[in-house]
Amino acid sequence: MPRVTHSVECPVVDSFRVQQVAGMFDVPLAKKCRQTFNVELPAADEPWQIGVIVGPSGSGKSTIARHAFGPALYAGGDWPANQAIVDGFGDLEGKLITQTLTAVGFSSPPAWVKPYEVLSNGEKFRCDLARALLRGGDLVVFDEFTSVVDRTVAKIGSAAVAKAVRAGRGAPRFVAVTCHYDVVEWLEPDWVLDMASSKLARRRLRRPSIDLEIWKCHRAAWKLFAPTHYLNAGIPAAGVVYVATWQGVPTACVVVAGHFGKKSKTNLKEIRRISRLVVLPDFQGVGIGGRVLDAVASIYHRQGMRVRIVSGHPAMITLLKRARAWRIDDVKKTGHAARRLTSEKALAGVYRTSGQWKGSRGRAVVSAEFTGEQRSP
Numbered sequence: 001m002p003r004v005t006h007s008v009e010c011p012v013v014d015s016f017r018v019q020q021v022a023g024m025f026d027v028p029l030a031k032k033c034r035q036t037f038n039v040e041l042p043a044a045d046e047p048w049q050i051g052v053i054v055g056p057s058g059s060g061k062s063t064i065a066r067h068a069f070g071p072a073l074y075a076g077g078d079w080p081a082n083q084a085i086v087d088g089f090g091d092l093e094g095k096l097i098t099q100t101l102t103a104v105g106f107s108s109p110p111a112w113v114k115p116y117e118v119l120s121n122g123e124k125f126r127c128d129l130a131r132a133l134l135r136g137g138d139l140v141v142f143d144e145f146t147s148v149v150d151r152t153v154a155k156i157g158s159a160a161v162a163k164a165v166r167a168g169r170g171a172p173r174f175v176a177v178t179c180h181y182d183v184v185e186w187l188e189p190d191w192v193l194d195m196a197s198s199k200l201a202r203r204r205l206r207r208p209s210i211d212l213e214i215w216k217c218h219r220a221a222w223k224l225f226a227p228t229h230y231l232n233a234g235i236p237a238a239g240v241v242y243v244a245t246w247q248g249v250p251t252a253c254v255v256v257a258g259h260f261g262k263k264s265k266t267n268l269k270e271i272r273r274i275s276r277l278v279v280l281p282d283f284q285g286v287g288i289g290g291r292v293l294d295a296v297a298s299i300y301h302r303q304g305m306r307v308r309i310v311s312g313h314p315a316m317i318t319l320l321k322r323a324r325a326w327r328i329d330d331v332k333k334t335g336h337a338a339r340r341l342t343s344e345k346a347l348a349g350v351y352r353t354s355g356q357w358k359g360s361r362g363r364a365v366v367s368a369e370f371t372g373e374q375r376s377p
Contacts, residue, residue, distance in 0.1 A: 004041050006067040008060075009034040035060070039193060040200040041068055048190035050162055051175040055195025064195070065141050065177045072139040072175075074132040079116035085127055086112050092134060102315045103169040104129040105160035105285020109230040109313075122153035122282050129161050133170025145176040146183050152249070153282045158186035159207055160285025210286065212244045212251065214295055225253040225278040230313055239275055244292045251283040254296040259308065272300045274309035277316070289316075294325050297370040307370040320368045330367035 010033050012018065022029050037060045042048055053061050066073050079088045089097045101112065106126035111119065116127060125148065132140045146154035158176070165174045176187055184192060185205040192201045221243050222235050235241070236257035244252040259271035274297065279289045297307040309326070311317060320326045 002041060002043055003038065004064060004068050005036065005038045006064065007034060007036040008063055037064055037195075037198070039064060039195070039198050041193065042191050042200075049165055049173055050187055050189045051173075052184055052187055052189045052192045053175065053177045053195065054181055054184060054192060055179065057179055059195035061177050061179070061195050062143055064193075065143060065175065069139065069141045069175065072137060073141045073143055073177075074128075074135065075143045076128055077131065079127075081117065082115055084113045085116060085119070088116060088127075089131060089134060096134070097130070098314065100130045100134055100164075100169055101126070103160075103164035103167070103285065104133070105157060105283075106130065106281065107279075107284050107313075107315045108228050108281055110227065111281065120281070121149050122157070125149045125153065125157055126160075126281075126285075129157070130170075133161075133164065133174075135171075137171060139173040139175070140171040141175040141177060143177045145178040146180055147178065151180075151182060154180060154183050155186045155208075156283050156286055158183040159188075162187045162189075162207075163285065163287075210246055210288065212246055212288065212292065212295075214242055214244050214292065217241045217243045221250075222253065222255065222276075224250060225276075225280065228280060229276060229278050231276075236275055242292075242296050244288065244295075246283070246288075250280065252279040252288050252292045253277070254292055256296060256300070256307075270304070271306045271308060274307065277309075277311075290319050290323060293319075294323070294370075297325070298372065301370055301372050308367065309370075310365060310367045312365040317364060317366045320366060324373040325371055326368040327371050328366055328368045332365045332367070 012029055012033055014029070018029070021027060041064075042051065053065055055061050062073075079085075085101070086094060086097055098109075098112065101107065104126050106112075106123060111123060116124060119127065125146070129142070132142055146157065149157065161174065164170065165172070176183070176189075186207055188205055188207050190202070190204055192203060193199075194201070219235070219239065219241055221241050222239075235255045239255045239257045242254045242256070243250055244254075253276065254274060255276035257273050257275040259273045274293065277289060277293055279292075293309075300307050309316075309320070311320070320328055
């Protein structure tokens with residue numbers, strides 16, 4: 001492993017107050033203040049994807065990151081005022097932008113069309129992560145990582161960006177520079193440089209588990225989640241609301257309703273429809289939505305009922321396509337060429353690009369049924 005040695009210095013301007021402080025606190029004065037950092041970092045040709053430089057304020061984290069990684073250091077940037085988030089990525093393709101926003105846990109279309117300045121700190125953090133990953137190059141070094149968000153958002157956001165990097169979203173290597181030790185295990189880094197001790201540790205920590213509790217709630221609970229959903233805010237009159245909590249904090253909501261459709265031999269009373277699925281922005285990007293969806297569907301599946309879902313959200317379509325517990329059996333393409341395809345033709349009627357599904361013309365709306373198969377860990 002290569003050793004990085006770097007010195008920084010600044011002049012000391014002599015003045016009455018400087019002399020006063022030096023005398024009061026026995027501070028040695030010199031023409032220049034000089035500090036040298038001597039640390040180890042992984043070699044460029046070593047196999048790793050995620051690294052962390054952590055330490056208290058003033059320990060030299062940013063100095064080492066800037067010296068070692070140079071232009072790869074991302075320290076934020078100016079977002080266009082009074083323009084939608086999706087317009088703040090230059091000439092990049094819209095689909096790539098929304099895919100990356102979703103990958104870092106910012107998958108709320110209503111928020112994509114808002115300006116950066118009106119978003120919460122957690123949402124701004126996710127947007128900056130997406131922009132950093134899309135800036136190009138083989139490495140992104142993110143300075144002041146999670147410094148401006150609360151610790152719950154910091155942990156979930158860390159897990160989301162780690163998941164995105166390891167899934168091949170954006171730059172293949174990511175280094176977080178932070179003063180917060182609590183995000184290290186959530187990033188599951190391949191290496192950690194602790195500037196407090198100047199020691200480099202090779203390790204791959206296991207991310208803490210996210211243990212959810214699911215509650216059957218009054219319809220009024222939906223009001224907390226309605227602003228985040230990409231469709232209208234209403235829910236069916238007979239909808240049953242389930243809320244998932246983590247450490248007592250609401251994280252996700254599923255609304256289950258009766259099935260509607262043309263009369264057939266199937267008894268519609270034995271079918272339940274997932275009407276809404278929402279994960280609050282602070283908890284997106286770590287797989288909570290899929291787990292809660294499966295858990296609620298299992299409640300009805302164990303009672304002998306069929307459970308179905310119809311969705312046009314790209315993230316949900318990707319989730320359904322990858323999930324063992326759901327079988328896609330219908331795809332409707334919206335637009336002038338709207339038509340319905342079934343079975344293998346349904347899957348052939350859409351194509352997959354970087355994990356997302358899209359109709360060959362218009363927007364794809366996918367229908368799936370719960371099979372009850374256990375989701376892969």
